[in-house]
Amino acid sequence: MRIVVLIKQVPDMEKVKFNSEKGIVDRASAGTEINPFDLNALEAALVIKEIIGAEVVALTMGPPKAEEALREAIARGADKAVLISDKYFGGSDTKATSHVISSGIKRLGNFHLIIAGEKTVDGDTGQVGAQVSDYLDIPYITYVSRIEEVSESVIRSVSEIWGGEYLKEMKLPGLITVTKDINTPRLPSFKQKMASRKAEIIRLSYEDLKEYFSSDEVGIKGSPTWVSKIEVPEVIKREGKIYRDDIDAGLETILHIIAEERI
Numbered sequence: 001m002r003i004v005v006l007i008k009q010v011p012d013m014e015k016v017k018f019n020s021e022k023g024i025v026d027r028a029s030a031g032t033e034i035n036p037f038d039l040n041a042l043e044a045a046l047v048i049k050e051i052i053g054a055e056v057v058a059l060t061m062g063p064p065k066a067e068e069a070l071r072e073a074i075a076r077g078a079d080k081a082v083l084i085s086d087k088y089f090g091g092s093d094t095k096a097t098s099h100v101i102s103s104g105i106k107r108l109g110n111f112h113l114i115i116a117g118e119k120t121v122d123g124d125t126g127q128v129g130a131q132v133s134d135y136l137d138i139p140y141i142t143y144v145s146r147i148e149e150v151s152e153s154v155i156r157s158v159s160e161i162w163g164g165e166y167l168k169e170m171k172l173p174g175l176i177t178v179t180k181d182i183n184t185p186r187l188p189s190f191k192q193k194m195a196s197r198k199a200e201i202i203r204l205s206y207e208d209l210k211e212y213f214s215s216d217e218v219g220i221k222g223s224p225t226w227v228s229k230i231e232v233p234e235v236i237k238r239e240g241k242i243y244r245d246d247i248d249a250g251l252e253t254i255l256h257i258i259a260e261e262r263i
C-alpha cells in the first residue's frame with residue numbers, strides 16, 4: 001500500500017508578526033514548523049504502516065526551505081519525501097496549489113490513499129484536500145477523527161461534524177483529511193533525526209510537471225483568487241445585564257430591544 005501525506009511548512013503562529021502597514025504576515029519574523037494538522041495526517045499514515053504495511057510518502061509544495069519540513073517527516077517515520085518547488089509556482093492560491101500538488105502525485109504514479117490535514121494554521125481555508133481529490137478525480141472524506149478499517153481497496157472512517165459522528169466507507173484510491181482528534185503525533189528519536197539529514201529528497205520542478213499544466217495555470221497567473229485587503233478585525237465588546245429580582249424590568253428591556261431592532 002502506498003500513502004501520500006500532504007505536508008505544509010507554516011510559520012510559528014504564536015510568534016509570527018503581522019505587518020499591518022503592508023497587510024501581510026511577516027514570515028521572516030518567526031521560525032517555521034510542520035502545520036500541526038499535517039503531523040496528525042502523518043501519524044495516521046504511520047499507524048496504518050505499522051498495522052498493515054505501507055510506504056509513506058511525505059509531499060510538499062513550497063520554497064526550497066520547505067525541505068526542512070520533509071526531513072522532519074522522514075525523522076518521524078516517512079519513507080520518502082517529495083519537494084515540489086519552482087519560481088513558477090510562487091503566488092499560487094489554493095486552486096493553483098492543488099493543481100500542482102495533484103500533478104506531482106500523478107507524476108509519482110501508483111498510490112492508494114492520500115492523507116491531508118483538515119486545514120492549515122496560516123492559510124486556514126481547508127480547501128486544498130478537496131481540490132486535490134477533484135484534480136485527481138478520486139473520492140474524499142473530510143474531518144476524519146477515527147479510522148475503523150483500511151485496506152488497499154477500501155477505508156471505513158468516522159468524521160465528526162457539528163457534534164455528529166458519520167461512519168463513512170470509501171473505495172480507494174481516495175483522499176481523507178484528518179482532525180486533531182485522530183491521534184497524538186509521535187516525536188522523532190535523536191537517531192532518526194540524524195539519519196533524516198542524509199535522506200534523499202525527490203525534487204520536482206515546473207519542467208518535471210509541465211505535461212500536466214501550462215505556465216498560465218499555476219502561480220499568480222493561474223490563481224483566480226486575489227486578496228483585496230487584509231486587516232485584523234476589530235474586536236466588538238459584548239455587554240450583558242443580569243436581572244435577578246426585577247424580572248418585569250428585564251422583560252420590558254428585552255421587549256424594547258426586540259422592537260427597536262425590528263426582530
Ligand SMILES: Cc1cc2nc3c(=O)[nH]c(=O)nc-3n(C[C@H](O)[C@H](O)[C@H](O)COP(=O)(O)OP(=O)(O)OC[C@H]3O[C@@H](n4cnc5c(N)ncnc54)[C@H](O)[C@@H]3O)c2cc1C
Nearest residue numbers: 006061091093094097116117119120123124125126127128
Ligand atoms: C492570491 C494568492 C497568492 C498567494 N501567494 C502565495 C505565495 O506567494 N506564497 C505562499 O506561500 N502562499 C501564497 N498564498 C497562500 C497559498 O495559496 C496557500 O498557502 C495554499 O494554497 C494552501 O492553502 P491553505 O494554507 O489555506 O491550506 P488548507 O487548504 O487549509 O490546507 C489543508 C491541507 O492541505 C495540505 N496542504 C496545504 N498546502 C499545502 C502545500 N503547499 N503542500 C502540501 N500540502 C499542502 C495540508 O495537508 C493541509 O493540512 C497565496 C494565496 C492567494 C489567495
